[in-house]
Amino acid sequence: MRGHALAMILTLGSHDLFLDIFDAAPVLDLHPGEVLIHAGTKADQVFNILNGMVMAHRTGSDGRRQILSFLVRNNFVGLTSTDDYFFTVEAVVETRVAICSRSALMERLNNDPAAERTYLNMLHRVLEDAYDLVYSLGQRTAIERLAVFLLYLRYWHRICENIVDDQDAHLNRVTLPMKREDIADFLGLKKETVSRGFRQLEERALIHRDEHSHVSILNLPALRELAGIRDFASPRHLSANLQP
Amino acid sequence: MRGHALAMILTLGSHDLFLDIFDAAPVLDLHPGEVLIHAGTKADQVFNILNGMVMAHRTGSDGRRQILSFLVRNNFVGLTSTDDYFFTVEAVVETRVAICSRSALMERLNNDPAAERTYLNMLHRVLEDAYDLVYSLGQRTAIERLAVFLLYLRYWHRICENIVDDQDAHLNRVTLPMKREDIADFLGLKKETVSRGFRQLEERALIHRDEHSHVSILNLPALRELAGIRDFASPRHLSANLQP
DNA sequence: CGTAGACTTGACGCATGTCAAAGTGCGTGG
DNA sequence: CCACGCACTTTGACATGCGTCAAGTCTACG
Numbered sequence: 001m002r003g004h005a006l007a008m009i010l011t012l013g014s015h016d017l018f019l020d021i022f023d024a025a026p027v028l029d030l031h032p033g034e035v036l037i038h039a040g041t042k043a044d045q046v047f048n049i050l051n052g053m054v055m056a057h058r059t060g061s062d063g064r065r066q067i068l069s070f071l072v073r074n075n076f077v078g079l080t081s082t083d084d085y086f087f088t089v090e091a092v093v094e095t096r097v098a099i100c101s102r103s104a105l106m107e108r109l110n111n112d113p114a115a116e117r118t119y120l121n122m123l124h125r126v127l128e129d130a131y132d133l134v135y136s137l138g139q140r141t142a143i144e145r146l147a148v149f150l151l152y153l154r155y156w157h158r159i160c161e162n163i164v165d166d167q168d169a170h171l172n173r174v175t176l177p178m179k180r181e182d183i184a185d186f187l188g189l190k191k192e193t194v195s196r197g198f199r200q201l202e203e204r205a206l207i208h209r210d211e212h213s214h215v216s217i218l219n220l221p222a223l224r225e226l227a228g229i230r231d232f233a234s235p236r237h238l239s240a241n242l243q244p
Numbered sequence: 245m246r247g248h249a250l251a252m253i254l255t256l257g258s259h260d261l262f263l264d265i266f267d268a269a270p271v272l273d274l275h276p277g278e279v280l281i282h283a284g285t286k287a288d289q290v291f292n293i294l295n296g297m298v299m300a301h302r303t304g305s306d307g308r309r310q311i312l313s314f315l316v317r318n319n320f321v322g323l324t325s326t327d328d329y330f331f332t333v334e335a336v337v338e339t340r341v342a343i344c345s346r347s348a349l350m351e352r353l354n355n356d357p358a359a360e361r362t363y364l365n366m367l368h369r370v371l372e373d374a375y376d377l378v379y380s381l382g383q384r385t386a387i388e389r390l391a392v393f394l395l396y397l398r399y400w401h402r403i404c405e406n407i408v409d410d411q412d413a414h415l416n417r418v419t420l421p422m423k424r425e426d427i428a429d430f431l432g433l434k435k436e437t438v439s440r441g442f443r444q445l446e447e448r449a450l451i452h453r454d455e456h457s458h459v460s461i462l463n464l465p466a467l468r469e470l471a472g473i474r475d476f477a478s479p480r481h482l483s484a485n486l487q488p
Numbered sequence: 489c490g491t492a493g494a495c496t497t498g499a500c501g502c503a504t505g506t507c508a509a510a511g512t513g514c515g516t517g518g
Numbered sequence: 519c520c521a522c523g524c525a526c527t528t529t530g531a532c533a534t535g536c537g538t539c540a541a542g543t544c545t546a547c548g
Binding site: 179180181191192194195196198199212 | 494495496497
């Protein structure tokens with residue numbers, strides 16, 4: 001298994017069982033801000049992120065926007081229980097995705113019980129991750145949400161690069177490819193609060209802001225303490241995702 | 245189809261395809277506050293709520309608690325992607341549940357492709373409902389969350405009683421069997437804020453507080469307007485759930 | 489370089505949290 | 519049957535974390 005299930009929104013960490021659907025599939029290149037999926041349109045395609053990053057969000061008619069997930073390599077997006085997408089997906093950076101028809105995926109799942117079971121299991125994990133976000137939004141303070149978010153990015157990076165050692169030094173330099181406002185809309189905050197939160201984390205010597213789009217984690221244990229025990233490097237996630 | 249999918253947390257609206265698993269199953273009666281599932285214990289059973297109400301929640305070591313869902317008749321709870329439950333489930337009122345072993349359910353799903361596809365589809369809807377909660381917690385104000393919550397209860401009631409007419413007068417008397425603090429922990433608020441929110445809804449003549457555990461909806465369109473277009477009676481949910 | 493978009497910072501305001509007390513309903517035992 | 523007591527709810531006064539508004543600064547890119 002090469003993927004992971006941290007990504008949300010009907011999004012699965014791909015598994016070898018699914019990857020082959022996209023092996024010879026057409027690809028699409030997206031520029032930052034380009035929209036892959038428009039909420040409300042017919043949900044007849046599914047996508048696999050090959051590289052880059054996209055974000056799925058729901059935006060109300062009054063302009064309020066909630067980002068539901070950031071998706072990276074080997075994440076899977078597009079399936080819904082209904083005929084239409086209920087979320088929008090747009091590129092955060094230069095991104096390449098593979099395209100597959102929804103019917104082809106469904107056929108694969110229907111004809112391959114092992115694939116369907118794998119899909120089911122991953123969907124469970126995606127749901128559990130959605131509840132992680134619910135807990136953050138409902139119970140954690142701004143700075144705690146930021147701590148969780150940084151650990152979340154660090155974990156993604158670890159999975160994508162297949163780095164086994166949790167203490168690997170590379171992991172402590174975290175890339176933030178999205179805008180501050182995107183982080184804010186993901187964490188239920190405003191962009192100014194995100195800025196101030198990072199500053200406070202720096203004042204407490206938990207992180208160092210190298211550039212706008214990079215931070216270094218200086219004190220991982222303290223950051224985890226702040227985020228609460230539910231670190232994304234918890235055994236629950238690792239055991240399910242790091243099998244070779 | 246008799247169930248629905250509004251309930252969350254690995255919880256499904258039951259479908260006839262699943263109900264039969266519980267037909268001859270042993271039952272368990274719970275008093276208010278009694279715990280059905282302890283977070284962290286082996287997840288070897290699944291449950292079907294026969295009547296009453298339970299709530300699933302995640303509670304941190306510091307005492308913060310996020311209620312993930314309230315579950316009513318024909319809801320289904322207990323499946324996780326891992327070996328252990330990661331949430332606690334306790335009774336809100338006198339409740340009766342049917343018990344089935346996890347392995348029996350898995351066997352059923354593995355041997356019956358139609359059942360498995362139905363399960364999959366429901367899981368998708370549960371996930372979409374979890375994202376509804378994410379949107380509320382991240383973007384809506386306290387009073388908006390309360391409006392959504394009341395419409396949510398009204399919708400449950402409608403589905404449980406299989407009332408087709410959205411305007412049916414019975415629906416406008418909503419029962420609140422849980423404590424104010426439970427509502428607060430579901431909506432990411434404090435119990436005092438919930439009280440004040442109800443008072444404000446009453447001052448605006450949107451509802452009337454009959455007793456502690458009942459409110460009447462006086463102005464449904466205005467309540468829906470306040471909650472935003474994402475009313476739980478939206479066509480998306482109804483079409484998927486109200487087939488006879 | 490120069491401009492535009494993104495980020496940071498500061499001053500201030502408000503929604504919600506906190507703390508405390510009074511009110512309400514309900515079960516229990518005298 | 520009444521009255522006491524306990525748990526829950528409501529309300530009030532006050533505190534504060536985060537949002538809002540408005541400058542300013544940085545950075546990327548032409």
